[in-house]
Amino acid sequence: MTSQIINVDKLSREFKGSGGTVRALDAISLAVTEGTTLAVVGESGSGKTTAARLILGLDTPSKGSISVLGQEITSFGPSQMRPLRRDIQVVQQDPFSQLNRRHTVKRIIEGPMLAFKVGDKKSREERVIELLEAVGLEREHLKRKPHELSGGQCQRVAIARALALDPKILILDEAVSALDVSVRAQVLNLLKKLQRDRGLTYLFITHDLGVAHYMADEIVVMFRGRIVERGTRSEVFDTPGHHYTAGLLASVPVADFTDTKAAVSDVIVQATPNKADACAYRSRCPIGKNLDDCASKALTETMSSATHGWLCHFPIDR
Amino acid sequence: MSNLIDVRNLTLTVPSTKGRVPVVQDLSFTIKQGEKLGLVGESGSGKSLTAFSLMRLIKDPVRIESGEIYINGVDVLKLSAEQFRKYRGSEIAMIYQDPMSALNPIMKIGDQIVESIQLHNKISKADARRFAIELLASVGIPEPEERINSYPFEMSGGMLQRVVIAIALSGEPKVLIADEATTALDVTTQERVLNLLNRLAEERNLSVLLITHDLGVAAQFSDRINVMYGGKLVEQGKIKDVFTNPFHPYTRALLDSRCDYTVDVNKPIRSIAGQPPRPDNRPPGCVFAPRCEHTISQCTSEAPTLRSVKERQVACIRVEELSVRN
Numbered sequence A: 001m002t003s004q005i006i007n008v009d010k011l012s013r014e015f016k017g018s019g020g021t022v023r024a025l026d027a028i029s030l031a032v033t034e035g036t037t038l039a040v041v042g043e044s045g046s047g048k049t050t051a052a053r054l055i056l057g058l059d060t061p062s063k064g065s066i067s068v069l070g071q072e073i074t075s076f077g078p079s080q081m082r083p084l085r086r087d088i089q090v091v092q093q094d095p096f097s098q099l100n101r102r103h104t105v106k107r108i109i110e111g112p113m114l115a116f117k118v119g120d121k122k123s124r125e126e127r128v129i130e131l132l133e134a135v136g137l138e139r140e141h142l143k144r145k146p147h148e149l150s151g152g153q154c155q156r157v158a159i160a161r162a163l164a165l166d167p168k169i170l171i172l173d174e175a176v177s178a179l180d181v182s183v184r185a186q187v188l189n190l191l192k193k194l195q196r197d198r199g200l201t202y203l204f205i206t207h208d209l210g211v212a213h214y215m216a217d218e219i220v221v222m223f224r225g226r227i228v229e230r231g232t233r234s235e236v237f238d239t240p241g242h243h244y245t246a247g248l249l250a251s252v253p254v255a256d257f258t259d260t261k262a263a264v265s266d267v268i269v270q271a272t273p274n275k276a277d278a279c280a281y282r283s284r285c286p287i288g289k290n291l292d293d294c295a296s297k298a299l300t301e302t303m304s305s306a307t308h309g310w311l312c313h314f315p316i317d318r
Numbered sequence B: 001m002s003n004l005i006d007v008r009n010l011t012l013t014v015p016s017t018k019g020r021v022p023v024v025q026d027l028s029f030t031i032k033q034g035e036k037l038g039l040v041g042e043s044g045s046g047k048s049l050t051a052f053s054l055m056r057l058i059k060d061p062v063r064i065e066s067g068e069i070y071i072n073g074v075d076v077l078k079l080s081a082e083q084f085r086k087y088r089g090s091e092i093a094m095i096y097q098d099p100m101s102a103l104n105p106i107m108k109i110g111d112q113i114v115e116s117i118q119l120h121n122k123i124s125k126a127d128a129r130r131f132a133i134e135l136l137a138s139v140g141i142p143e144p145e146e147r148i149n150s151y152p153f154e155m156s157g158g159m160l161q162r163v164v165i166a167i168a169l170s171g172e173p174k175v176l177i178a179d180e181a182t183t184a185l186d187v188t189t190q191e192r193v194l195n196l197l198n199r200l201a202e203e204r205n206l207s208v209l210l211i212t213h214d215l216g217v218a219a220q221f222s223d224r225i226n227v228m229y230g231g232k233l234v235e236q237g238k239i240k241d242v243f244t245n246p247f248h249p250y251t252r253a254l255l256d257s258r259c260d261y262t263v264d265v266n267k268p269i270r271s272i273a274g275q276p277p278r279p280d281n282r283p284p285g286c287v288f289a290p291r292c293e294h295t296i297s298q299c300t301s302e303a304p305t306l307r308s309v310k311e312r313q314v315a316c317i318r319v320e321e322l323s324v325r326n
């Protein structure tokens, strides 16, 4: 098996609706190395969750291929996916709604083991306690139900449940977005520790660039269904090539008064982008707005190193 | 500058198995005309209840136990509901996190703004419509003459939040409360909406109370900041002073636990151990004592009051010692 535990090749997903076809994913390719974290960032609607659902085998692509743990899963049905489910788990955004409100914490964490008929009553109980400790909860929490826990505690329960079958991959879809700053810090520290201890691989989806920066080994930046930039953390944060990435980085409010930011206009720039433009970012791009190439010339990814690449005709140059 | 808002010793309670317990306790603060005050604190610290009190929207089972709220010199808690109606919208208005909850999904946005204008102003429909277009333009919506005929579902989240701001401005209030008003937005959209609020504050000499759990947003926007913990104000002062050199241990812990891209990725983030207190289980003495790194026995017996320290208000009995150490 390769060290690339997730491999996605030219993956597309279209949704047909009354308003026409939405291309939620447009030929994205990405690979995640075992034991590392790939952060996926991008604004609302850029296709992050769509990609996650495809990798989890919960949805079928329109085009392209996906392999997970060396197995080509692109056309797998639910029964073929089932054995893989043990190795690839997901934690979602809402701490409360992803847990069954009628079940106790014990039952919730035990759930996947029951579903896969793992072990006996005693060994499962031991495993639940072990997981509980791993996520920093106490035994007294076992009998509680989700509404008797705080948001951070619920998120820990969701993580414990996701770890119950000892998966190799965790997909975290905005898993810390609903949490308070201090609770979020606890959960992020926990995730890093679990990764170190267990060699877990994370696909970490977030719209929070600070969190992506803290967690990621590598980052992909998505915009309107395409990966517009990819690279290691420092490549993307220190020397972004795409104007969208640079714009995102400049908009992040930071509780630090050392650098003064350039003022941005408060007016909506452009509500309706031109669908025919080769670059979907063109209507918002400070450089490409008036350039013909950006409107008409097809984009292909330019790589500036083995890891750093972008989808832009006139990248930021330094 | 005079104090447009002056909250004095406000205490709110809720029922519990132990009788009525405080959820906001002895809260005092002011907002000057044209001033932008940030309000930060963990979930459950009492930020929204503070905002609802200013709007006189506190409902059962929450109750205002004591205190005064002066808006432009008038204690509005003493007014009848009828008398206060003149204040809501035209003296003080509020925008919420979810713009859709404030809008009627099946009514054109222009009609909604016109309706709100006519609620505050006895003017003709044509004049109200003109004013509505003006408001849409001032909140940065392009082509307002056409947009006025759009339905909510035809607009993006960022645009809808602007429409809600336009409605809030329709009574030409002097104070605007924004409760997590940019939390649901993209960073780029959020930045534009914050800049918009900033410009409105300047152009209209509007006072703004910005409630957020995002310390970066508070830092970027506010002139002054209130930090709440467990229903109490623990620190307040100029934003730059407080955020660059926090005096209260909670403020410092809160800033330490943030995760923006200035933090060292090779170290664990410093989080605050434990949980914030539940209203029915508040510790005696300082509410932060069970989680504080600097607790001494006095902290658990004596409730600290707000004290002035170098142009700041801090509720910590060790503030002099600890702030010198910084």
Ligand SMILES: Nc1ncnc2c1ncn2[C@@H]1O[C@H](COP(=O)(O)OP(=O)(O)OP(=O)(O)O)[C@@H](O)[C@H]1O
Residues within 6 Å of the ligand: A015, A016, A017, A022, A023, A024, A042, A043, A044, A045, A046, A047, A048, A049, A050, A051, A207
């Ligand atoms: N089942 C569906 N049917 C139709 N359109 C869909 C469906 N799922 C997603 N889409 C569309 O695909 C696009 C990408 O959506 P997706 O949920 O992947 O975005 P996202 O990046 O996860 O956004 P967010 O940050 O808001 O979660 C959006 O335009 C969305 O409206």
Ligand SMILES: Nc1ncnc2c1ncn2[C@@H]1O[C@H](COP(=O)(O)OP(=O)(O)OP(=O)(O)O)[C@@H](O)[C@H]1O
Residues within 6 Å of the ligand: B014, B023, B041, B042, B043, B044, B045, B046, B047, B048, B049, B050, B060, B061, B062, B213, B279
């Ligand atoms: N209707 C209610 N009944 C009982 N308790 C309430 C009610 N509304 C609020 N509380 C309690 O009052 C406290 C303060 O709530 P508030 O909504 O002001 O918090 P907040 O600081 O706005 O939090 P968040 O950041 O989560 O919005 C919380 O402990 C909350 O549980």
Ligand code: SF4
Residues within 6 Å of the ligand: A242, A243, A244, A279, A280, A281, A282, A283, A285, A286, A287, A288, A289, A291, A294, A311, A312, A313, A314, A315
């Ligand atoms: S391709 Fe053109 S429009 Fe798109 S980001 Fe690059 S410069 Fe801007």
Ligand SMILES: [Mg+2]
Residues within 6 Å of the ligand: A048, A049, A050
């Ligand atoms: Mg999503």
Ligand SMILES: [Mg+2]
Residues within 6 Å of the ligand: B047, B048, B049
């Ligand atoms: Mg609130």
